[in-house]
Amino acid sequence: MKVLWLFAHPDQRSLSGALKTEGLxxxxxxxxQHRVSDLYAMKWNPVVDAADYGHDPADRLxxxxxxxxxxxxxxxxxxxxxxxxxxxWADTLIVQFPLWWYGMPAILKGWFDRVFVKxxxxxxxxxxTGRPRRYGDGRLTGKRAxxxxxxxxxxxxxxxxxxxxxxxxxxxPLQHGTLWYTGISVVPPLLIPGADRTTPTAYATAATRLRxxxxxxxxxxxxxxxxxxxxxxxxxxxxxxxxxxxxxAAHYTAPPPPTPG
Numbered sequence: 001m002k003v004l005w006l007f008a009h010p011d012q013r014s015l016s017g018a019l020k021t022e023g024l025x026x027x028x029x030x031x032x033q034h035r036v037s038d039l040y041a042m043k044w045n046p047v048v049d050a051a052d053y054g055h056d057p058a059d060r061l062x063x064x065x066x067x068x069x070x071x072x073x074x075x076x077x078x079x080x081x082x083x084x085x086x087x088x089w090a091d092t093l094i095v096q097f098p099l100w101w102y103g104m105p106a107i108l109k110g111w112f113d114r115v116f117v118k119x120x121x122x123x124x125x126x127x128x129t130g131r132p133r134r135y136g137d138g139r140l141t142g143k144r145a146x147x148x149x150x151x152x153x154x155x156x157x158x159x160x161x162x163x164x165x166x167x168x169x170x171x172x173p174l175q176h177g178t179l180w181y182t183g184i185s186v187v188p189p190l191l192i193p194g195a196d197r198t199t200p201t202a203y204a205t206a207a208t209r210l211r212x213x214x215x216x217x218x219x220x221x222x223x224x225x226x227x228x229x230x231x232x233x234x235x236x237x238x239x240x241x242x243x244x245x246x247x248x249a250a251h252y253t254a255p256p257p258p259t260p261g
Contacts, residue, residue, distance in 0.1 A: 046110020141183030
């Protein structure tokens with residue numbers, strides 16, 4: 001594999017930092033290649049700005065159009081271009097972050113906001129149908145991704161009956177609305193629960209689980225998201241009436257596997 005490890009935690013001495021180190025060591029031992037984007041260490045700027053696109057700030061900023069033009073002309077800011085080059089090189093993306101307020105840290109959201117511009121991450125149209133190619137069929141089709149997240153909560157509370165909601169539902173905007181949207185296949189996430197109460201024994205268990213997931217990552221079946229253009233959705237991109245589920249569950253062809261913790 002050629003792995004881009006996208007990491008968002010402000011302290012290298014954290015549980016997240018230790019797991020990142022263990023994960024990269026595991027990839028090395030397996031003979032895989034890797035590059036790292038450690039967003040806090042890089043002091044990554046998460047804020048979309050006209051300067052990203054060489055855009056005149058006196059003019060109205062239409063982000064989609066401005067970013068697409070800048071990408072096509074090779075005029076994106078150097079930090080965005082560098083991240084796009086890393087992702088182009090990689091066939092696998094690891095997205096690692098602590099679960100804060102049911103989502104990713106703002107610095108990581110800003111990485112996607114600035115890096116996944118139209119033309120690079122999406123924007124293809126099927127010439128035969130005129131339909132946009134997304135949700136399983138996009139610019140980044142062929143790549144795989146896995147989310148690794150630590151949480152202070154106990155594992156059961158991030159399950160289907162837990163007070164926090166099911167982890168795959170919490171990660172739906174990232175796993176389905178961002179990664180799958182651009183064509184990236186997403187394998188089930190790795191949850192490390194009880195992060196604020198980690199003991200040496202608990203860490204050893206977490207490190208073992210991480211190594212096992214990385215060992216099997218190339219062959220792990222992805223989450224069974226529906227493809228936009230495989231017949232499940234009508235021309236208005238609504239699920240056909242014979243598919244009765246609603247909410248995130250409706251967009252899977254089968255129930256996702258439970259997330260162990």
